[in-house]
Amino acid sequence: MKTFTSVADIGSLTEAIAEARAIKADRFADASLGRNRTLMMVFFNSSLRTRLSTQKAALNLGMNVIVLDINQGAWKLETERGVIMDGDKPEHLLEAIPVMGCYADIIGVRAFASLTDKKADYEEQVINQFIRYSGRPVFSMEAATGHPLQAFADVITIEEHKTKPRPKVVLTWAPHPRALPQAVPNSFAQWTVAAGYDVVITHPRGYELAPEFTAGATIEYDREKAFSGADFIYAKNWSAYADPDYGKILSTDRSWTVDTRSMALTDNAFFMHCLPVRRNMIVTDDVIESERSLVIPEAANREISAQTVLKRMLQSL
Numbered sequence: 001m002k003t004f005t006s007v008a009d010i011g012s013l014t015e016a017i018a019e020a021r022a023i024k025a026d027r028f029a030d031a032s033l034g035r036n037r038t039l040m041m042v043f044f045n046s047s048l049r050t051r052l053s054t055q056k057a058a059l060n061l062g063m064n065v066i067v068l069d070i071n072q073g074a075w076k077l078e079t080e081r082g083v084i085m086d087g088d089k090p091e092h093l094l095e096a097i098p099v100m101g102c103y104a105d106i107i108g109v110r111a112f113a114s115l116t117d118k119k120a121d122y123e124e125q126v127i128n129q130f131i132r133y134s135g136r137p138v139f140s141m142e143a144a145t146g147h148p149l150q151a152f153a154d155v156i157t158i159e160e161h162k163t164k165p166r167p168k169v170v171l172t173w174a175p176h177p178r179a180l181p182q183a184v185p186n187s188f189a190q191w192t193v194a195a196g197y198d199v200v201i202t203h204p205r206g207y208e209l210a211p212e213f214t215a216g217a218t219i220e221y222d223r224e225k226a227f228s229g230a231d232f233i234y235a236k237n238w239s240a241y242a243d244p245d246y247g248k249i250l251s252t253d254r255s256w257t258v259d260t261r262s263m264a265l266t267d268n269a270f271f272m273h274c275l276p277v278r279r280n281m282i283v284t285d286d287v288i289e290s291e292r293s294l295v296i297p298e299a300a301n302r303e304i305s306a307q308t309v310l311k312r313m314l315q316s317l
């Protein structure tokens, strides 16, 4: 595997899930595969889980790991070509990327959406430059439009907890005080449809996601109807995708907060969220602390999704 940015890169999802479960059963089976190989993780944005779980996965495979926080200690990077660099950014991505490629065998990139330039975001201009100019296999640690390591971990988690072959999986928008990217819901929709689940997406009008990510899912504006009979509730905030409101907050309606009343509409559903989560905005304390909450198992499976991807990339070197 040379790139990992979308579900298409993983090939057969059934095989990938089986491989992930085998890795989980014996995570040190390939402890020498990464010997003398270096993972470089490049962060343009903050992280807790991705940083720790991906490093842990690399260590399980015997790799060395370098972490670069672009906004803490590195030169500020210009990302656009043609800009006269007389401002506050001393280095251009077009030099920085091949330099990073000199020191790494595999590169992971976290670069969130700007939420101001929809074209640049949906063309994935930052991670695509890494793919083009680093000369190394590159994987997304959440880029502008997707978070595939999270969605892969979420699908592994659903596989571990489902009690029917085709569970009803509901992605629900929930309120948040800041404008957040569409990356997590985009990937969650893409991967759960690929996994063959009955996928329903519910949100206030105006929050429609990009159709290329939601194809195969049902959009249900009636939240009660969406929650009815659900086996899994996956909550997430995102900002508007549709023009002219791209990147904007259209609602902070707290009647969309997931609480015990809305969970009572479901078929005793599990609650899921990628974390970090704002309690009592996205979900109440009671629901996230309930025995049906899967937020910690999801985070634990981030090590497994990362290890599956790194293993395949190491095998391709």
Ligand SMILES: NCCC[C@H](NC(=O)CCC(=O)O)C(=O)O
Pocket: 142, 147, 178, 180, 181, 183, 184, 237, 274, 275, 276, 278
């Ligand atoms: N990687 C998981 C989510 C990352 C990001 N959340 C955030 O930025 C939350 C920040 C806050 O709550 O202020 C997102 O939604 O894409």
Ligand SMILES: NC(=O)OP(=O)(O)O
Pocket: 046, 047, 048, 049, 050, 051, 142, 150, 274, 275, 276
């Ligand atoms: N879920 C997730 O990606 O968490 P971090 O942003 O903390 O890495």
